[in-house]
Amino acid sequence: MSEVMIYGAAGYTGRLCAEEFVRAGLQPILCGRQEAVRAVAERLGLKSAVFDLNDPGETERQLKGVRLLLNLSGQFLTTQKLLIEACLATGAHYVDLAGEVEDTSNAFTFDNQARRANIMIMPGAGFNVAPSDIVAGLAKKKLPDANELVIALATDGGVSRGTLKGMLSHIDHPGHRRVGGVLVAARPAETELEFQVAGRRFRAVYDPWLGDLFTAGVSTGIANISTYSVFPGLAVAMMKGRLLWLRDLILNHLMPLLPEGSSARQLRDGRTFVVAIASNGRTQERVALIGPEAYRFTALCLREITRAVLAGKWSPGFQTPALYGRELLEGMEGVKWD
Incomplete structure (x- = not known):
């Protein structure tokens, strides 16, 4: 039995991750709910298993001998609970890869159980949280008395159908902002932010769903956190409650016609931009980086976290990627510090 299991390996991100693991000399077992995972495993020369998470006994049987489970299957509020219980x-x-507030905070509810079981639970291990959680932690180290944190993200590249479907399904729904250590209601695109990374200027809008609103609260202890992302103009209009007929058209009719994910060129040439700005009301400290294309960045983060766990570098209970700090990203292909 492999020491590493990837559940959800037949999806776009799952396949990219499996391919990256093989290039790195890792031999995960590829799993999922559908037979399609067997074809992916056969192509890569890996073992596979197909099982439904609604059978806890079978899930636990499949996990026997596995040291690390990577859950890349969407609908994390459903799959998370079932797989965490099996890991316990x-x-x-x-x-x-949970990247939204509800998903990351849900994983936190298992913190005490994970400590008792002496296992680590880490949501947000992909691009949407890991790099920003790390730069947030570095900004806090530069300004230990910071009481405000702003995180902003931008991407050049494509988007997978799964990501797009998830985003569009709640694009006009309220989310959160962290104020005084408490998550309060906030509207999407309610404010704007201009920021710069490596000489490039970006205009972002408020993104009230990002998991950093929870994870950075845990990793930095900063009481006031705001998160921003760069979205296309049409998406911003939908966030503000306009053009929702177009949202419905895409979700109900056009989704199967869209590319499954980033093209080979986008994976090669795409870039990501992450900045965290910590403030204490008098002084600001900024940490920023340029990274590879978002889905490629996700696969690389998972690769390095997997290597760390297998090397015995982990801590029990709920953890965020900031646990690994700058070291996780040092030397990673395509990462440059600004």
């Missing part, structure tokens, strides 16, 4: 029962560490 079998002693496997749990890592996923």
Whole structure:
């Protein structure tokens, strides 16, 4: 049995991750709910298993001997609970790509159980949280008395159908802002932010769903956190409640016609931009980076977190990627500090 299991390996991100692991000399077992995962595993020369998470006994049986489970299957509010409970029962560490507030905060509810079971639970291990959580932690180190944190993201590249479907399904729904250590209601695109990374200027809008609103609260302890992302103009209009007929048209009719994810060129040439600005009301400290294309960045983060866990570098209970600090990103292909 492999020491690493990838659940959701037949999806776009799952396949990219599996391919990256093989290039790195890792041999995960590829799993999922559909038979399509077997074809991916056969192409890569890996073992595979197909099982439904609604059978806890079977899930636990499949996890026997596994040291680390990577949950790359969407609908994290559903898959997260079932797989974390199986990890608690079998002693496997749990890592996923949950990138929104509800998902990351839900994983935190298992903190005490994970400590008792001596396993690590780490949501947000992909681009949407990991790099920004790390730069947020570095900004806090530069300004230990910071009481405000702003995080902003921008991407050059494509978007997978799964990501687009998830975003459009709630694009006009309220989210959160962290104020005084408490998550309060906030509207999408309610404010704007201009920021600069490596000489490029960006105009972002408020993104009230980003998991950093929860994870950075845990990792930095900063009481006031705001998160911004750069979106296309049509998406910003939908966030403000306009053009929702177009949202419905895409979700109900056009989704199957869209590319499955980033093209080979986008994966090669795409870039990501992340900045965290910590403030204490008198002084600001800024940490920023340029990274590879978002889905490629996700696969690389998962690769490095996996290597760390297998090397014994982990801590029990709920953890955020800031646990690994700058070291996780040092030397990673395509990462440059600004």
